[in-house]
Amino acid sequence: MKSLVTGANGFVGSAVVRCLLTAGHEVRCLVRPGSDRRNLDKLTVEISEGDLRDTASLQRAVAGCDNLFHVAADYRLWVPDPETMYDINVRGTQALILAAAEAGMKRMIYTSSVATLGLNPDGTPANEETPSSLAVMTGHYKCSKFLAEQAVQQLTDEHKLPVVIVNPTTPIGPRDIKPTPTGRMVLDTLCGRMPAYMNTGLNVAHVDDIAQGHLLAYAHGRAGERYILGGENMTLLQILQTIDKISGQQVKRIKLPANLILPLAWMMEKTAMIAGTEPRVTVDSVRMAKKKMFFSCEKATRELGYQYRPAVEAFRDAMSWFQDNGYCSEVSIRSLRQA
Secondary structure, eight states, rough: OEEEEEETHHHHHHHHHHHHHHTOOOEEEEETTTTOGGGGOOOOOEEEEEOOOOOOHHHHHHHTTTTTEEEOOOOOOOOOHHHHHIIIIIIHHHHHHHHHHTOOOOOEEOOOOGGGGGGOTTOBOTTTTSSOOGGGGGGHHHHHHHHHHHHHHHHHHHOOOEEEEEEEEEEEOOOOSSOOOHHHHHHHHHHTOOEEOOEEEEEEEEHHHHHHHHHHHHHHHHHHHOEEEEEEEEEEHHHHHHHHHHHHHOOOOOEEHHHHHHHHHHHHHHHHHHHHHOSSHHHHHHHHHHHHEOOOOOOHHHHHHOOOOHHHHHHHHHHHHHTTSSTTTTOOHHHHHHH
């Protein structure tokens, strides 16, 4: 049994690769030429170089594989050239699914995001059926993932493809090399760079639980269905206090209204455009923070047998990995290991 994993050297993708290897799959990894492959070090995998914008490379990658785990995505909350994100997340996904179908793949798992789902105005956990639309998507990342999921659903319905969609929440854990926007939040808190917070919330899950959820979707998911892979719903303040407790810090923070931060985020984006760097705070991230992004993974639990560990374990593993790899040298690793 050979499975192709896109984005295999990334945060979630590499966790999926490890789960597949443990389950006895042969794994082919689609990675971009010149990409950082540290997450694949010492893993027995086959490398196929390519790009979601290069259809010929996708056709080479799918050849001879039985299953597809399409995890790759351009996950940034700010991009100087949004069209690149749509090329990768939407058009690249369409091309890959069609190539996999032509290759006769038996099973396809598409990694979408809870970013495509609706939210309940009262802050109660949303699920797979909570109404949503392109009009309520905030920013190019959410819009591109919404359009990509619609395209996958349409291809699945029209061609009767064996595609299952999974919608991960906020992955936290080891091997977040970039780090991702959510990993940066953990790192900034660990390193004392989060003096304030907004009244928002996230659903937090260990990256390895989300990866295992992909295999459960492969084994038990119904074609054409989507499943939220998540964990604990936590306010941002609860998240920051959990990280403080693990690291042994005592930090007093101030609560800031989102509208007060929006002008600062706008200025950071304008500066980033000139300097060619990425802003630490983006307009889209502030706008998203106006709502509590809480979700229920009851459907995945019921139909797939999905389970998740306490969020504190995800934070502890992420913080230890950041510390072990020199991301925040001023924090004592002893406090993390004794927590």
